[in-house]
Amino acid sequence: MDTQLQDGFGRTIDYLRLSVTDRCDFRCVYCMAEDMTFLPRQQVLALEELERVARIFVGLGVKKIRLTGGEPLVRKGIVGLCERIAGLSGLRELVMTSNGSQLGKLARPLAKAGLKRLNISLDSLDPERFRAITRTGDLRQVLAGIDAAREAGFERIKLNCVVMKGRNADEVPALVDYAVANGLDISFIEEMPLGAVGRDRGESFCSSDEVRALIAERHALIDSAEQSGGPARYVRLLEHPQTRVGFISPHSHNFCATCNRLRLTVEGRLLLCLGHENSIDLRGLLRRHPTSDTPIIDAIHGALQRKPLRHEFSAAGEVQVLRFMNASGG
Numbered sequence: 001m002d003t004q005l006q007d008g009f010g011r012t013i014d015y016l017r018l019s020v021t022d023r024c025d026f027r028c029v030y031c032m033a034e035d036m037t038f039l040p041r042q043q044v045l046a047l048e049e050l051e052r053v054a055r056i057f058v059g060l061g062v063k064k065i066r067l068t069g070g071e072p073l074v075r076k077g078i079v080g081l082c083e084r085i086a087g088l089s090g091l092r093e094l095v096m097t098s099n100g101s102q103l104g105k106l107a108r109p110l111a112k113a114g115l116k117r118l119n120i121s122l123d124s125l126d127p128e129r130f131r132a133i134t135r136t137g138d139l140r141q142v143l144a145g146i147d148a149a150r151e152a153g154f155e156r157i158k159l160n161c162v163v164m165k166g167r168n169a170d171e172v173p174a175l176v177d178y179a180v181a182n183g184l185d186i187s188f189i190e191e192m193p194l195g196a197v198g199r200d201r202g203e204s205f206c207s208s209d210e211v212r213a214l215i216a217e218r219h220a221l222i223d224s225a226e227q228s229g230g231p232a233r234y235v236r237l238l239e240h241p242q243t244r245v246g247f248i249s250p251h252s253h254n255f256c257a258t259c260n261r262l263r264l265t266v267e268g269r270l271l272l273c274l275g276h277e278n279s280i281d282l283r284g285l286l287r288r289h290p291t292s293d294t295p296i297i298d299a300i301h302g303a304l305q306r307k308p309l310r311h312e313f314s315a316a317g318e319v320q321v322l323r324f325m326n327a328s329g330g
């Protein structure tokens, strides 16, 4: 059997983003509504099901898995799950995106479990603003989590910052300075219209070109052709070449042509594109076929022929996909 996953446009798929929970201890303004209803437990994939899915995808040629959510570190048993997925033969890299709140206690066990790299979200260095953006977050706890991650010895740590005018755009240079001072990479993300979050996203939209101009006021930038297998474009700072600064620009620079990824929601829906609703239900198949992977593998191959060519996000901020980011496995 041909195990390479290829979509209908000839793109090889070797990267899976696996959402391990829709729950979170934060309620970031761009990601969730203030009063979220989370999924009932039986609709969420069990740890064994998550592990099984990971094993099936690695068997189909997936080389990199990112655990995300929701906040992956609020899922009970996450360290053991990491250990089991990291041990799958054929997987090159297990990585995670986290809000950092639990890293003070979990950074070391996660590194020991085989997690290679971490992306940590950090939108502000001002405690009050941080609280306003995350609604519940404590900046001190997250900064302590970042310190714990640095000490735990991950191969690379990257900060993620969603830039919004009127909320944190003026902090872009300070966030770059923080990344440089701590030996971290940093990516700036354009806000995507996922889910109705009760505010007009268009008003605060800040393009990657504007973010880049803010950084260029302070630093000489060198364009870099580096790719991390993701949608970011990178620059390096002339005086601090060890720091990579990335721009993730779903609106202003479409990155779909090189898309190599699939997402699995925590309900077991395989999303073919973040910007479209089409998906297939793997949970039903996993539960109907507990001992044979063949029906699941066939369904994945079939679904890939329906992976869309590109997303259709617009910068006007209107909601085009009803799913919230925490349900998609951002």
Ligand code: SAM
Pocket (backbone or CB within 6 Å): 024, 030, 031, 068, 069, 070, 071, 072, 097, 098, 099, 119, 120, 121, 160, 161, 162, 189, 190, 191, 192, 193, 194, 325, 326, 329, 330
């Ligand atoms: N809870 C973890 C965290 O915040 O890093 C992982 C899940 S979160 C959904 C993954 C990433 O998606 C975070 O970096 C977050 O900032 C980003 N994100 C969430 N909603 C977004 C949106 N509407 N547009 C752009 N990025 C978004």
Ligand code: SF4
Pocket (backbone or CB within 6 Å): 024, 025, 026, 027, 028, 031, 032, 069, 070, 071, 099, 121, 325, 326
């Ligand atoms: Fe939670 Fe991450 Fe969404 Fe913020 S972006 S609410 S931390 S899932």
